[in-house]
Amino acid sequence: MKLGHGGTYDGPGFISGQGYSATEHLANGAGPLIVGACVGTALFAVVVAAATYVCYRKKAKTALQSPGSYHLQHSLKKGPGYKDGKLTGPGGLMFRKTPAVRSPTGGGSGPILKTSPSPTGSKSPPSINTSPTQGGRTVLSGQQPHPPVTKPVVQQHKPTPAESPEAKIERETMLDEKPQRLGELHFRLRYCASKQALFVTINKCCGLPPAKDPAAGSSDPYVKLQLLPDKQHKVKTRVVRKTTNPVYDEDFTFYGVTANQAVTGTLHFVVLSFDRYSRDDVIGEVLCPVAELIDGDTTLHDQERAFVKEIVPRHFKIKSAGRGELLVSLCHQPAANRLTVVILKARNLPKVDDSGLCDPYVKMYLLYNGQRIAKKKTHVKKRTVNPVFNESFVFDVPYNEGLHNLSIELLMLDWDRVTKNEVIGRLELGAKVESGAARQHWSDVCTSPRRQIAEWHKLKE
Incomplete structure (x- = not known):
């Protein structure tokens, strides 16, 4: 059988006259294309399988993290604690994911609630024992049923109405009419006749009442001192913060005080509570005649004497x-x-x-x-x-x-x-x-x- 180009057909797979076989012709022509198509198909199948597996893993992870999700129950393997499509703990304790609290405004993020630090720090209440979360749920160590979840009640303190400047200036410093103890003042006196100097040491106050603000519960006390009747020089101690038993141990010296002035003079102590936003509150006062230093010979010696005086309301004489x-x-x-x-x-x-x-x-x-x-x-x-x-x-x-x-x-x-x-x-x-x-x-x-x-x-x- 004759073919084009001068060749003859001698049987299956051979063409005489040119030296080519059918297999060699296929390998030199369409063979590479077919091999490439097979390899591409295999790679595509692998990529599709990998993408399907990744999507499935992401979907399962999302189902586990979403609260109250239906897939949470069916994505868990059935075991001893799985009954009627629900996961139960030891003793029949049923675990249920608490619904998320959403913002009433419908926004994407919930409301931010700022709270004051807990006085116990990061400690948990003694009645509840918790362990780290597993699989998006909290494992409880107790056997008691889960308590009902209630919305926390936040107590907001209403701001005190601003006090006018006139009211601040005119607000009387008188304490309550009921008799009450205002504490004690501890101090020491010494008079030096040769230097004509009166030395006063204010040691401490004991048992002071708290400030007039009920929420404070304490005071910021200090003591003001002047020598009467001159009423010229006034000195005061430092402020001791947040205490009703302040300790000062501060020394003050009045120079140019003659013996006659010392005998007739009186030390006037005023105990006050510091107020940053208005005038300081007067707690009470103490009057101590310097003549109490005089001994039996009616003379002032260079000696020191300690005194403890009760603090009295300032308006008593009025x-x-x-x-x-x-x-x-x-x-x-x-x-x-x-x-x-x-x-x-x-x-x-x-x-x-x-x-x-x-x-x-x-x-x-x-x-x-x-x-x-x-x-x-x-x-x-x-x-x-x-x-x-x-x-x-x-x-x-x-x-x-x-x-x-x-x-x-x-x-x-x-x-x-x-x-x-x-x-x-x-x-x-x-x-x-x-x-x-x-x-x-x-x-x-x-x-x-x-x-x-x-x-x-x-x-x-």
């Missing part, structure tokens, strides 16, 4: 001696809508310390329907209990209102450089006040416009 009187003059000018208040003088003010003196001044407020709308104050009169002020103040009153809804509140205070200015007494003048004399004075001013009317008034607590 209550027993009365609060004095104030002379005030008022004048109403209806055409100008003005009220003129003249603070003339005061008399018989109480002795706030053993020197028999105080540093008084008057602060006054104009009130409209009980609300303060204006304020004024006099100058401070130094070291007197019968101050003369003679100061005039003019208040603008509401237009065409008259004086029926107005009143004047006056505060007599004792000025102090270090501590709070203590309120000596109060006085209110107006049409609706309880005091008959004050109400009558106000009525006379209303019925007699453009006329100055002065009256004496007793100061009250």
